[in-house]
Amino acid sequence: MSGQRVSCGVEYAHVHEISLALQESGRSGYDFVSVPLVHPRFVREHIEGKAKDRPGAFTRSDLLLTSSDWNSLVVGRLSQTSCVLCESEEWTVRSNHEAALQQELTYAAHLGLPAIMVSLTSARCVNLARLLHNRVAAGVSYQVWVKVSLQAPCDLSRQLRSDMPEFDSDFMTDTWTWWNRFHSIANIEKKIGVALEITADLPEKDVMERWLGEPIRCAILPTSIFLTNKKGYPVLSKLHQSLVKCLFKLHVQFIISGPMRHSHVKLYQQYLDHILSPEGDALVDFARGYEDFLQCPLQPLMDNLESQTYEVFEKDPVKYAEYEKAMVEALKEKIPDELKDEKEIVVMIVGAGRGPLVRKALAAAQIAQRKIKIYAVEKNPNAVVTLQSQQDENWGNLVTVVSCDMREWDAPEKADLLVSELLGSFGDNELSPECLDGAQKFLKDDGICIPSSYTSYLSPVQSSKLYNEIRQSRERDKHILAHFETPYVVYLQNKKELAPSQPLFTFSHPNRDSVIDNRRYKSLQFKIVIDSVIHGLAGYFETTLYKNIKLSIKPDTHSKGMFSWFPILFPLKEPIPVRCGDICEIHFWRCSSKKNVWYEWCVTSPVITPIHNPNGRAYTIGL
């Protein structure tokens, strides 16, 4: 149901003939319909078993549509009254409406619907959450879409406040807390997601963004939020457009609801289809299909990369251009213009792979008009084959190919420039520090390292989607702890960053400390500005290649179009609920043994977690 093209349904308050409704909606360009499971006139009394005695069926027959239509085109809505009254404190009222819901849920399963929808209208939803959770836990085919409005109606929140004096008023009017309460109780399943109803007034930025960390399956657009343009067509305000585009990136489906306010219902679908056409951005294009997909970080030092991996990353349109600029600057710095023909600059590319930096170094020498001599050092014998063939065919004696681990190479001379591309999503996590510490013995005292420094960044993020992905991989594999003590490389989309990222560990090269120690320990404090839930820590890096030439994957300084790195995610074993004003304190260690490097982490405020990955028990990076 997701993909490039927008998937759009239409909601019917009630239908007389469901097959006609389907025909009409299909002709208008819609992909599916949302209808009540049971007509409100079928009043049911389950008290004292009387329901059995009432004559006639309680809803329409399954024969009205083919199974394949039920299975793919119809979202069934549970009775609103029963959803509310199954929270009643009166035993008979509650029991009656529980039974009504159970009957509807059973019927939805009988029809084989792809999804059912249930509405939350207050934070009083514990019993409803339990009923649905238990149904899903027992095994059902349908998804559960939990309809929540972006904003609580004013009169409703006033009423709720008098109903539930035990809760503070923010709690009552913040609809996200309703959903969070429901989802926290019923959170074991991917099957339960949000159907977010967009309101005419949009809440403030943080409130909107927080929804982007939730598993939104569907966005409901009431016709009342559409404006009318000069030609009489429905359009959305700029803010609404931008929200709808964000949601579309999360593969959300849309539903048009409410009375038609324009000449034809098809106009709403056509408008959405119009504004939701793909954008042109190298990173977005590259990353399509990788959204929120968990990958294990590469271990290029311990493992040899495959040809395809090299091929993908060599295509980055930004990274190598910046390396070239940095090398031009460094070559000019090394030898002043007046001496440029007299001296030769020794450039060593360590971890040369299949040669992209060799090519950029040759290009940089041309631009800078400097004479250079290149050593291309590579430990992967498969990549060395590619290097040697280029040397034979193109580079000639400008380039010397060395098949060796840079930490062990006995270089015949010392370098003016040491160029490497050993950075991972977290900067140092592919062991660039250890490699370059080994390689710098053949750098001249006044030699230059490119990159000259890099810094990892960390921020707390909310993403129940990613948390559940990790948990479910855990349940499959039965490695109880390992999945929550392992970082993941992931193109983070369905998430909310709860505070701006902060710098964590910095490494500079060459490292002239008397004792080189790449272990680190730092604690960071983040101020939380909105009630939310921390599911993990997002990691990024910035690097200075040379002087002011930088690369970054940190959201606010991201090098536009660069796709070589997705962020890294350090999970937490348990979600941490936080309130506005809380301080989130994170402790992070970079540890090492003779064989490995690893990270350990924990949270100490507002609650305390155990150490994650102690002794590197779940995840290490091999030296």
Added chain:
Amino acid sequence: MSGQRVSCGVEYAHVHEISLALQESGRSGYDFVSVPLVHPRFVREHIEGKAKDRPGAFTRSDLLLTSSDWNSLVVGRLSQTSCVLCESEEWTVRSNHEAALQQELTYAAHLGLPAIMVSLTSARCVNLARLLHNRVAAGVSYQVWVKVSLQAPCDLSRQLRSDMPEFDSDFMTDTWTWWNRFHSIANIEKKIGVALEITADLPEKDVMERWLGEPIRCAILPTSIFLTNKKGYPVLSKLHQSLVKCLFKLHVQFIISGPMRHSHVKLYQQYLDHILSPEGDALVDFARGYEDFLQCPLQPLMDNLESQTYEVFEKDPVKYAEYEKAMVEALKEKIPDELKDEKEIVVMIVGAGRGPLVRKALAAAQIAQRKIKIYAVEKNPNAVVTLQSQQDENWGNLVTVVSCDMREWDAPEKADLLVSELLGSFGDNELSPECLDGAQKFLKDDGICIPSSYTSYLSPVQSSKLYNEIRQSRERDKHILAHFETPYVVYLQNKKELAPSQPLFTFSHPNRDSVIDNRRYKSLQFKIVIDSVIHGLAGYFETTLYKNIKLSIKPDTHSKGMFSWFPILFPLKEPIPVRCGDICEIHFWRCSSKKNVWYEWCVTSPVITPIHNPNGRAYTIGL
């Protein structure tokens, strides 16, 4: 090291000859000594590897004692300075002291000490906690005793407040939060426990009680807290005595510390030995060895009890006496004195077991001077053998033994009195309601049920000990969820009840409702009065046998000396930290199918947990 007699050690600030110290302490009645692992004069420099160059050993040789003495008689204390300075923000300082601690930890393992001790002097203990956690996680033989004082010294807290302005002052001066912080980070192991240093001034009751929910291994009694009685002997104040007795019940060991203030060091040990002699209480005697031991609740309806189980419970000195009183009252109520010789009262004992209630009914009839006729109904054929032999030998035709499930029995006449003992630790959890609903068909319209009603009670409790017991059983068995979704019957000792228990579900008999439904749902709200951690929900019951004759296992109304029931504990999958002033909201359901009854539960404030035991997936009670 634990048991009936108090185990008591003595702390040496430093020792010249450890073998002499051991001899002396042994002669004075002590079981072990606490000594520094390393003498402070052995200054170590680990910076830049210089430690290797310093001549000589860094501490005393292992040859000074035999291995068996090291293994059983010596608790080693880590260097205080290093414990504090491994939190330094200066890399070289921190690194040096981390290395010093690692050296001491390695040496403690080399000696094979039974325990090491580490002191907390502030909440700044994250790196120390991590070091010790990781050591223990990697596998060590010793226990780690974390020394924490009951009260922070005033000057210390003033200093800390200026050191760590990010924390509020309560946090700084409440030493429990130091320990909780340490333990939350390093909580994976039973190996880490508290060494609680008792202060001259004792904190308020809630603060004291909260420690009783922690895994206290050792209590340190400075000589300065002892008073001197008229004869010149050391004694403790009444409050201190009572605290020491509470700790002794938790199998805590004691250490006397500080300069000797009385004529001989042996006097302290003798005094403790004197005040810690066992008490005489039927419940305490019965429960010895069962403290905090997790048991699965009985399922007497589905399983047949064993003879030994009957035997144990028949010995209860209180329960059957109260049943007798209730029956006397009910017999008198049934027939007025003036008609006592004319009418016969039909008493049915349903679930008669091996006959204790039959015997009490016969005794009650004698006391009340009423004529009775007894039916003893029992479904367990093994117990019926016992009943029949007593009928043959003692009871004659006063008693008719019926081998049948009470729910299926076709009684030849109706009963005046229906007497049962079907209650579990949570009242209805052995399905008394369902059994009696089935049996009441042969109760006369004006018949009396004994018990006439019962109510379950619930309260949130803190007990990291029990939480860890459950978790470790989980890790052994790999049933990831089941152990946290199952209630346990347990003699709760190492716990703190965080709020008074509240009534949950009530059942009354006979049940004259038009539709009988034993499902229940209720939410309870508890006000938290001290920063603490909720690990589970303690369950109790009260029952009214007849009129004002009651039995109770609720702490504040517990029937003194009655040992038939220990409390029940409903675990939570994750500990919930709570702050003073928080509302703890608990939802509890009693659910049923045709075959089973089960409970489901969740917490919704201050944080939200998932539903525990949905659909009875981990635990049901068979009908």
